[in-house]
Amino acid sequence: MEERKKLNGYYNYTVVLTYLGMLVGFTGIIYTMEGWYRQAVLCLMIAGVCDMFDGTIAATKQRDEQEKKFGIQIDSLSDLVCFGALPALFTYNISGKSYLGFLVCCLYVLCALIRLAYFNVMEEERQKIESGRRSYYLGLPVTASALLLPAFYMIGNRISYGSRGLWQTVLVMMAVAFILPFKVKKPYLAGKIGIVFTGLIEFVILLMGLGLEV
Numbered sequence: 001m002e003e004r005k006k007l008n009g010y011y012n013y014t015v016v017l018t019y020l021g022m023l024v025g026f027t028g029i030i031y032t033m034e035g036w037y038r039q040a041v042l043c044l045m046i047a048g049v050c051d052m053f054d055g056t057i058a059a060t061k062q063r064d065e066q067e068k069k070f071g072i073q074i075d076s077l078s079d080l081v082c083f084g085a086l087p088a089l090f091t092y093n094i095s096g097k098s099y100l101g102f103l104v105c106c107l108y109v110l111c112a113l114i115r116l117a118y119f120n121v122m123e124e125e126r127q128k129i130e131s132g133r134r135s136y137y138l139g140l141p142v143t144a145s146a147l148l149l150p151a152f153y154m155i156g157n158r159i160s161y162g163s164r165g166l167w168q169t170v171l172v173m174m175a176v177a178f179i180l181p182f183k184v185k186k187p188y189l190a191g192k193i194g195i196v197f198t199g200l201i202e203f204v205i206l207l208m209g210l211g212l213e214v
Contacts (some may be wrong), residue, residue, distance in 0.1 A: 001157045005208060010067055013061070014063065015058070015070075017050050017054040017055075018071075018074055018075055021046050021054065021082060022081050022082060025081045025085075028047065028119065029085060029086050032093055033093070035093070040090055042207065044090075044144050044150065045147075046082075047083070048083075048143055048147065048199065048200070050143075051075070051082070052196075054075065056073075058071055062082070068127065071111055073120060076119065077177060079142050081110075083144075084109050084111065084116075084142060087149050087174075088105035088112075089105070091167045095167040096165060101167075101168055102170065103169050106175065107171075107172065108172070111177055111179050112175070114178070115142060115179055116176040119138075134186060136182070136186055137183070137186060139181060139184070140177035140180075148170065148174065150199075151202060152166065152167070153207060162179075
């Protein structure tokens with residue numbers, strides 16, 4: 001018989017960072033709707049940091065099968081908000097809310113959704129036959145947008161926003177990369193340090209707002 005709970009879901013420390021990352025991503029969506037693009041990009045990057053380390057934190061606790069499955073699902077649902085909906089809405093707004101931009105953003109969100117759902121299926125199957133962490137991903141992880149979008153935001157500001165096609169091109173390339181089955185090695189300590197260092201440089205530049213306001 002199913003154990004009765006006071007609340008549905010899990011609320012221990014292993015999921016706090018995932019919940020926090022989703023809330024930061026949602027805040028970025030609100031900023032985008034208000035036209036505060038620099039703040040939205042900063043939220044995207046913070047959500048990326050949360051996603052990078054939530055698995056590390058979760059691994060510190062012995063979890064049962066239900067908790068592990070919940071972790072997989074909640075992580076991907078959070079990713080769809082932070083690295084699917086937020087980049088798409090951001091691009092749609094900043095590229096002029098055109099019909100083409102709308103179609104591009106639809107493609108991006110759809111590919112992100114497919115990639116995340118497929119990852120969930122494959123990860124559950126993998127955990128049935130092997131323990132430990134996976135060594136590679138199939139396709140570009142959606143979290144890559146947390147590094148790529150800020151970089152192109154800074155580039156776009158330097159060359160002015162007359163080139164709206166830049167955003168749409170970047171989004172299409174990422175969308176296609178999400179569903180192509182090429183192997184991407186999962187970053188470990190050295191890789192994470194490099195990603196954090198790169199992200200930190202972008203974050204500082206954006207935070208200082210060195211001529212990057214729209």
